[in-house]
Amino acid sequence: MFNREYRNARFLIVDGNTQLRLALEKMLKSFGAWYIDMAADGDEAINKCEHGLFDVVICDYQLSGRNGQHVLEELRERKILRYTSLFVMMSAETTREMVLAAIDHQPDAYINKPITSDVLKQRLDNLLVDNEVLYELKHAIDMERWSEAISRCEEKIARGSKYLRWCEKTVAELYFQTGALHEALRVYQQVLSERTLIWAQVGVARVHIAQADYDLAEELLRKVVAAAPNCLVAYDLLARVLVDTHRGKEAQEWLVDAVSLSPTAILRHARLGDIAWDNQDVDCAVEAFRNAVELGRKSIFDRLENHLGFSRSLCERAGALPKVMREAALQETVEVLRNIDERFVMNDAARFQYEVVAAKTCSMLKHEEERDERLARAETYYQSVGLSLPSARVMEYAQVLLASGKDLEAEFILSQLSLMHGDEPELQKRIEEMRDEPVSPAARQKAAELNKQGIKLAEQDDLKGAVAAFNEALEYSARHPALNLNLAQVLLKQLSSSPNDGAARRACAACFDRIIHIKPTHKQYPRFQHLRSKFEGTYGDGVEAQSAG
Template sequence: MTRTTIGNAVGNAPLGGQARMPVLVVDDFHNMRSTLRQMLLTAGYEDIDMAVDGEDAVDKMQRRRYEIVLCDYNLGEGLDGQQVLDVVRERRLIDLSTLFIMVTAETTSDMVMGAVESMPDGYLSKPFSKDLLAVRLARGLRRKQALKHLDPFLRLGDLEGAIREAGRMLRDGEGRVADLLRLRALWAWNTGDLSLAREAATASWEDSRPAWAGVLLADLDAQAGDAEAAEAGYREVMRETPQFMPAHDHLARLLERQGHGPEAMEVLRIAAERSPKSLARQRFLGELALVHGDAELALQAWRRAIRIARQMGQSHPADAAGRIAALIASGASRNARQAIRDLDRDFASHPERAWYSVLARLRLAAGGASDERDSALRELEALPDEAMPEPVRKPLQRVLEALGVQS
């Protein structure tokens, strides 16, 4: 048996024991849920749960571990399929060995680029047959089930143990080499073992030049202080795999740190247009656009960020404050005043609301609304400095300097 994969001898047939594998079907249409259920039963899968939307799917994955998730991309209001995958990964609600397949009839660029970024384990384009579903599940399971040895380590947060086990699997010829090298490289980076991270990423890059390996090698160059090599590495990945958006994001961060803010903003603007559903990207773009005087771009980015955060249940007063700053910069002071009232109402119970509210009011004062200055400064004086959120410090210092107030 080769090291490339396990189980090749069984062809495309499902793995044994699939009847006992818990499966979650996520679709907002009853007929499609019923159709998928019948297809799965025909293929030999018997333990099947249903979720009617993204929030229901996350709730079910909080209560049970599934080995297969079939998730429609378009789930109506709330979370879409990409966001479901992002959320459950972030909360560690699915295992490394879980097979997550995106089901979609959409071909819009937003969906395609978003799916590329989230990297599910496979895609199924509607319509498809029960035979195609069975084949795709069997193939996916052979790849993913090989990673079951690593799940216990990850559930305990033991990345060092996972790295050692992945190394053993490589030596013993278990699992796909490409998967194990990627995991070892990323885990080594997260644990600070930069030598191992470079070794594994280099092996992958020299073998098949996957985009993740090129970006990680550029990250390692940046970490080592070689900004020139890092920039060249990011740009090489962008040329070879332009749809891999992390290369754009990391290049923008590097350019910003080097003092090339407008260039960083342009790189990020292009990335956000190609793949607009990343919350982190929209927030970063909003910040850069504000700093570099592009109020229209900042307003667009913060509006998108607020919408995405609301869908994902991650709304934060910082996003509202960013939008308010963009409104002020664009000369829409009246709209900014209303937005401040909305911030105070929508985040009344949020522990950081007061900081972002006073920052917004001081920005309004610096923009010419002198009636806000004194009351906002009094409110700031009453807030405990030790409780100030870190993201507030620099913008607060800048606005106080603009007002001629010593911080």
């Protein structure tokens, strides 16, 4: 091996151990290297790469603060480290978890510690020679000259280069990224006609997904997972197919399996959180977003949307807890929101989401003044970005407005949303359900369970127990028509034997007041009219006198 590649290359050594950095520097100098810089941690390494060009970064995985994978991800994601540069990861133990965590950005090589001069030189010799041969092709990719890069790849493939497989994989990816799906498919299928390679099968599946050929993609991805259970990109793609074909719960199951195999992959945890939220699995969403937030503290993938998802799911879960536990649970939401406000610069759309979650939290904590201030700010941001927001975010806003007694404002938002999405029957159904019950699915389920309990107690003539069950249910869903009417009906039965019970009269009147919003077309409206007329005809004056007294 000639020393030319080492003399021309600029090296950066990243390790927290001073003696090891000096030992590696000595080895590189003995290979012919002369431009060698060093960094003690990830932050220093990124800073040096921002202010200088390096051809080879040799980085320890177990750094303090950011680990080696965090460093690699930030350098590649921000395009600080060029495609022509090499990244070599050192580790005392190259674990499966470490390798599987590298979803989008993988090092060019792993080297296990302790490192000997012979092992390091052999590995670097091969990498530098390969890089020299492929330099012009890689440089074209760095400069985003896609046609040139594709042409150079095809030329090497035609010549039967020793880098044939690398060029085939690279050119197929370039075709895919530039939208030439048929060309990408041609390359992948040519590779598979010669040899069954996992990356080519995954590539074919990606093309099928891009072409909306979901059946073919799913069939192939299931075969890939069966043959290579550690191919986590296949899990990710399969989850995407399942979501796109309205099978979100199965998609969630696949991602749960994937994160169990690779528990440090931040992007996968975040995706799991999104899918679990859509599936109304709040507990899973909380833990997935928690993992994404905690693992992402030192990562380029520490994204605002993960923190917002975490705060939203925490708040939602608190709403399904018994009243005595709710306040303590909401304190974590408050802390997450405070952290968001301190750490992130938010655009109007993000600030709108932030204020809605904060208002909902204040509402549940009975901090009504702060809640109204938050809702006023949310309204300002909504006027700016409302038409571009996803319907789910707008529904959350309407939910908080309804729960805060701001029915007119909520009705305006829901009517606007209904007009914009008139061709989506499922959304129209959710809008109608929200008018009745502006609470989380988990709170709705808890209210339903207590409602059933109250009905059973009423049938057993345990009126006191039924009233207690219905009142507890109302703590989860105060505006639900059937629930309020069930309570009113039991209270009327109590009043038939105790007509002077002022507390029961006021409670019954409150039931009707809470559902005054229902329209004549509502299925509970005839019952509402009947019970209210019965109550007012018999006890109405007494309630007013009692209230006045």
